[in-house]
Amino acid sequence: MNLPISPLAWSVPKVRYAAMVAIALCVLGWLTFDLWQLQQGLSVSQPAPTINESRAIPADQPLNIAAVASFLGVQQQAGDEASAADTPLTLLACFVERRQDLSRALIQSPDASAFYRPGDSLPGGGTLTSVSTDEVLILRNGRRQTLTFAAPATPLFIASPPQASAASAMPSPTIENPL
Known part of the structure; x- marks a missing residue:
């Protein structure tokens, strides 16, 4: 493949290919640099954490129950249960x-x-x-x-007895046969 010396004379597919290769090389270089930084950070030895003996609770001293309950989110009730x-x-x-x-x-x-x-x-x-x-x-x-809910002192609805005169005043349904 003979490529012209001047990039202006390249065709569009060749320019796209060259751009993709350049982007891939940049990403590969960036990842290599990040990996190198990670490796440098891991190679530096950090001192192990130390336990401050002055703050440790002796084994023979009982635990503060109220402090443990507060730490666990349990509320202490004030007063007795009654x-x-x-x-x-x-x-x-x-x-x-x-x-x-x-x-x-x-x-x-x-x-x-x-x-x-x-x-x-x-x-x-x-x-x-x-x-x-x-x-x-x-x-x-x-x-x-x-x-x-507490029961109301007075009933909200009072049922009234059915009225006999209202029931007799209603007409009864009839079916008429036109034939």
């Missing part, structure tokens, strides 16, 4: 979504009313577990409890 179970809670409203984490419950405690979602801590040391249309489940002191 006072936590005596905290009255009233379910005021439930807002249920298809995704349970988007559901909310309006719960009233002696202090205030607030919206809670599953996983939130409730006044008195409980945790809201799930929300449904007519009740919420609470985990309190390791026991599951159900909180439902």
Whole structure:
């Protein structure tokens, strides 16, 4: 293949081929340089980390239970279990979504009313577990409890007895035969 000396005289396919070869060589050079840098970084020996003996806890010293519980994300309940179970809670409203984490419950405690979602801590040391249309489940002191709506003091709807005169006043259906 005789290539002309001047690149301007080359045809379009030959220019494309030369450009692809140049790009491939550039990428190959870049990858080679990165590999060389990686190899240089790995060959430098770094000192092994040392343990600071002054900060280590002696084996004969007991662990701080409150610190371990806090580290693991466990909440310590203030007061005894009886006072936590005596905290009255009233379910005021439930807002249920298809995704349970988007559901909310309006719960009233002696202090205030607030919206809670599953996983939130409730006044008195409980945790809201799930929300449904007519009740919420609470985990309190390791026991599951159900909180439902309070029954209304007065009935919302009063059923009236059927009226006999209204039933007799209605016409009875008749079928007429045109033949």
